[in-house]
Amino acid sequence: xxxxxxxxxxxxxxxxPKNGLVLWTSGNVSARDPETNYVVIKPSGIHFEDLxxxxxxxxxxxxxxxxxxxxPSVDTESHLYVYRHCPDVFGITHTHSPYATAFxxxxxxxxxxxxxSAAVFGKEIPLSNIAAVGEKAIxxxxxxxxxxxxxxxILLRNHGIFTVGKSAxxxxxxxxxxxxxxxxxxxxxxLNPNLQPLDNQYVTEVYDFYQNNYGQ
Numbered sequence: 701x702x703x704x705x706x707x708x709x710x711x712x713x714x715x716x717p718k719n720g721l722v723l724w725t726s727g728n729v730s731a732r733d734p735e736t737n738y739v740v741i742k743p744s745g746i747h748f749e750d751l752x753x754x755x756x757x758x759x760x761x762x763x764x765x766x767x768x769x770x771x772p773s774v775d776t777e778s779h780l781y782v783y784r785h786c787p788d789v790f791g792i793t794h795t796h797s798p799y800a801t802a803f804x805x806x807x808x809x810x811x812x813x814x815x816x817s818a819a820v821f822g823k824e825i826p827l828s829n830i831a832a833v834g835e836k837a838i839x840x841x842x843x844x845x846x847x848x849x850x851x852x853x854i855l856l857r858n859h860g861i862f863t864v865g866k867s868a869x870x871x872x873x874x875x876x877x878x879x880x881x882x883x884x885x886x887x888x889x890x891l892n893p894n895l896q897p898l899d900n901q902y903v904t905e906v907y908d909f910y911q912n913n914y915g916q
Contacts, residue, residue, distance in 0.1 A: 731868035743770035781839025791868035799882035811897035822907030
């Protein structure tokens, strides 16, 4: 069932440590199949190098396991909450990548300082409130931020980051660009404490150009 999607989700999960976004077994990528609405997500507590397409877990939007012998990620309910409330989202990535997470711990949203982040996000990366204990509460806070800002990346206060996209791979790309941006801004601020973000109109122009011209 959903063999191609399981292959993609497995590859995208294995890309997390390769891009320096996770340590040990934390973090995950999921995808929602547009035809069945089933969600493919990694199993809980398995090292990324040990993942296989066959070990991916298929669940429905209520969390019932449809296929798979292992327990799904402990973050599954957060992902499912987002999928249930955001019909345009078909991929989610969650990490505790160090530089972006540092901004969430410091309690700072992340303005646009680079043309790359402007091209991909087009707006400031929002900072959420601290979510109440429980994966459903985390999902609700992600949905609130996404609906209010339409930004595909969210700094979850004192926790980590969630990114969404039209596929698992797009959500992964957003997580990679977010971490790259946070790292660059961290170092640039140390070089220049008075660093100013890009002008909003310029950010909009860069975003529009990128969205209409990049890729095949």
